[in-house]
Amino acid sequence: MSIDLSDEQKAFTEAVDDFCRREAGTREQRGDSPHHPGLYRKMADLGWLGVTIPEEYGGSGAGMLDTCLFLEHVAYGQAPVGGFTTSAIVAAAVQRSGSDEQKKTVLGGLVNGRVYSIAMSEPEAGSDVANLSCRAVRTDDDWIVNGQKTWCSNAHLADAILLVARTGGRPGEHAGLTMLMVPADAPGLRISGIETMGGKEVNDLYFTDVRLPADAVVGTVDKGWQQLMAGLNTERLILAALMLGTAQRAFDDALDFIRQRKQFGRPVGSFQALRHRVADLATEIECCRLLVHRVATLADRDPDKVLPRESSMVKLKTTEVARQVALAGMQMMGGYGYATEYDMERHVRATLVSTIYGGTSEIQRDIIGKTYGL
Template sequence: MAMELTETPERLAFVEAIRDFARRECGTREQRAALTAGGTESHSRLMNDKIASLGWSGVALPEEYGGAGGGVTDACLLLEELTYGRVPVFGLGISMIVAKTVERFGTEEQRHRIIGGFCRGEVSSVAMSEPDSGSDVASLTCRARRTDDGYVIDGQKTWISCAHYAERIQLVCRTDTSGPKHSGLTMLEVPTDADGLTIRPIETLGGREVNDVYFTGTRVRAANVIGTEGQAWTQLTAGLNFERLVCAAIFLGHARRAFEDALEYVNGREQFGRPIGSFQVIAHRIADLATELECCRALVYDVARRVDADPERQLPREASMAKLKVTETAKRIAIEGMQMMGGAGYTTEYEMERHLRTTIISTVFAGTSEIQREIIAKAYRR
């Protein structure tokens, strides 16, 4: 579906190559089960390494750091198609966000090491949320105290995706408590094998995807600051276009797959002597979902093109619209897909129950739907 929104023969060939890879590597339930420990893990190191070896991981990153020199549109195509193809590389999108942050704010040494490592298959995680700091990120209290040669970190982060298989964590912590809550925040690179760092899984509907992360006297060098000390809030805001488009592209892929699985079922399942998809109540539901899906695709790639045309331009309204619309639609498609499939949609014999478990949380993480609506609404206040 995404091919109609691409503009060049190179992008058409790129999409076809991703689809061929997904069919070959993850085309059967048996393959996917083997790669995800029976569906309990969302990231396969094997698949991630293969994608890196093909040169795809760094598609939107500069060539001088090991990337392919493409744009945000190319990143969206990659993430959408990998997700649609059910390739289990959940850590890829998060690592891409970290790499883009380092590209914008990191030192040359950090760019070569972190971006280069990502392009070779390394995984990064992001740690912002805390037990008492969720949507109000600026209220976080995890503290990094400055020492002669670096920082000592103490505190807890929670709901941290990918930390259990990441090489590093991009930590947002407080280095100064003297000013307003949006000031005094700093980004630090923390290796996951650092002393005093403990990662504990949080069991969820989706399997093992998120973690509690504890810092107890964890030391990092002064050179591990990403950007400028005390300026993490400004740096986070600058990266929101990309972060929200990454999320939107991933869940556009989920939405497409859930829709096609539902469509295949209703066209094959017969009741009262004909396919249930031929009954008006089902046919109209399919029509509505297909229309919503097309709207999502158009929105994601319109915003991606705008970012590519002017990478420094902030698009808070449009990027939030993309994240809001796609995740809400993906969740709706999974819920309605399960309803159309009846009991079959609830069983593990079919993958609709997995789609539901995956999409149900999409409207919560990376900025809840409520937060996205508030950001959008601000653009219309007088």
């Protein structure tokens, strides 16, 4: 499948590249946080955060391919706007299942620079989503939520959090899960940051008698699992596109280094061992680009069709290759790749976790195997 871009898409990616060079071209501009509110606001003002949001809510109404192009080039340019990832995933869920009022609030909010988070994992329920136990109980007029969530990206930045809670059934069952929108400042909700290799990105959430109105439900009560499955294409393409851009950046950074670094009287990149490694990595990245663009095109062709095999393949392949590229880049750069003076150690940290979040590589392989009747 050709990945030739339209003139409009080429102009869009060039504009994103230029913005990233001007606004996030140095480490001083980027800072240490994964999310820079000022840069995020500038992107909102340019209309880029609404790339996949329908025009009626202020977006540009583009498809997944354009969203993937945006994310790929933002990641390549190292623009610290990490809040967009979870926000786009939440917006897609609301666009599919939410009420008109929820769509106006969340989709319009993303276009205007709001950040949203999703709370699904729990201490005893990561890959095993059916084991969720955080519970929302219906009263006459509202919902009362109690329980804990963990590994919630960007919850500390969010205006609201899309909560996946148990409203029926029991842990171990997919039936009985419901999506609810929770204001981040809701009384009874405590957000506690988790220190990680990547800094402050994820959080524990503690719900103690958090009261939500009846209309906080997104979609249908007890049908949250089906709604989650309908969003597989979007979530996995978003994560794959980010890692495609990161892989390309890690590759280019390593290539620049080995062209200049001299040992034994010549650039280290001129040695066959490194030339061959570069050739293999470049080929793998190009395979990932073809796969990302193909799956995005399939998703745009039929937005209502779930692509379990293809979406798992794109997430698995791209995150695994990104990790391979970053680790190889660090090895080729030697001690300099490990030093914080260079960006390679950041690339390593970002790519290592990419094979875990959004469904581990092991889970993706299991899903792919099942699509072949195994």
